[in-house]
Amino acid sequence: MIKRTLNDIAEMIQIENDLSPYGKKEIQGVSINSREITPGQLFIPFKGERTDGHQYVSDAIEKGAAAAFWQEDVPNPPTHLPIIIVKDTLTALQELARAYRNQLSIKVVGITGSNGKTTTKDMMANLLALKYKVQKTEGNYNNHIGLPLTILALEERTEVAVLEMGMSGKGEIDFLTKLARPDATIITNIGESHLQDLGSREGIAEAKLEIINGLKSDGLMVYMGDEPLLRNYFDSYEGQATVKTFGRTEQNDLYPVNIQQLDNGSKFQVNASEVEFTLPILGMHNVLNALSAMIVAQHFNVSFAEMEAGLVKVRLTNMRMEILQGQNGEKIINDAYNASPTSTQASIELLANLPGYKKKILVLGDMLELGADEERFHEEIGLSICAENIDAVFTYGRLGHLIAKGAKEVLSEDRVFAFDEKAPLIEELKKHVNDETIVLVKASRGMKLEEVVEGLQ
Structure with a gap:
């Protein structure tokens, strides 16, 4: 400090x-x-x-x-x-942080994106800690107040700081990145969060791309190469920074191969190495988050062989793919920290493909800050649910009713339950779970669906 x-x-x-x-x-x-x-x-x-x-x-x-x-x-x-x-x-707080950062002999990794910032931050810190003394953003200290506080908490002997950068409008990432002056930056993805403020996915992309404004000229820019809005920008990029991509497809610098979904995580390899990695976190989207961190770790001279030891020890912040057990022996995936259409769709895909359970139940709540198209987004989430792989859907909230409306188009009505209060939701949900059931809980932070998780325990 x-x-x-x-x-x-x-x-x-x-x-x-x-x-x-x-x-x-x-x-x-x-x-x-x-x-x-x-x-x-x-x-x-x-x-x-x-x-x-x-x-x-x-x-x-x-x-x-x-x-x-x-x-x-x-x-x-x-x-x-x-x-x-x-x-x-x-x-004065911000300027003190700026002056202190300029006095430190330290490398900085800046991370932004619509989803996965905190998860990627945790993975990044684990990988770099294999070789360096690392500090990272704690909690959600990722805005115009939190990031200066994080910088002022850095020890002078810290070698690498992993800093999460959040935003709700244009210009905010620009301020944060110019304060932090990162040596490497990651854009995890472009989703729909903050559509209410930024109007379109194009506007969100422009705001996230501000992170490059503070990147050192000889730095590294890593982004989700499957996202056309980002790829189109970097196809004409004329800056001096090194640019690398990650994603599902072979057009990327780093992509996954031989993915095996486990009941408590994933095993996978990447195109650039024969090492098999074990990630104790559920979801293909988290494999992709890991790839972005791996590119940066390699930039900092951490080998793929060393990364295997770092990834297997990753632990995430609470309410992000947190695996818990309920009263009736059911497994619960608590992913209630936040939600957008992109991250919710990833969670549904995860649950659908998870092996080893006879019954799979979704508990979904309102996704907030989606702007004028919020009703369409919610109904589309319901319509996207695969009737063959999901046994029941429970929804909570005003917009949750629209998820239920969509879900009833693809599942029979007796498999879809919509609630405006949590107590009756929990009471009904308990009737449907046993030791062969897995329940995934997801909604925006403001819906406080962790209370449903607590009700099952």
């Missing part, structure tokens, strides 16, 4: 007051939450519409904070405390 004196900070960012009385005082790390302050941290308050973090500055310092930012337009800064006055506390 950042360890600097207040005099150092005064040289890293623009400040508006005299720090000489406290200039030799050192901060160790930063926090934006006064309730979680640890001794020595720099507390950064934000002035919000409902609450103003400045009212907690004195409390934070009392709890051990070494110093605190104070926004210039907030009246009555305490004169008896180590306060750093800045024009805007959010901007």
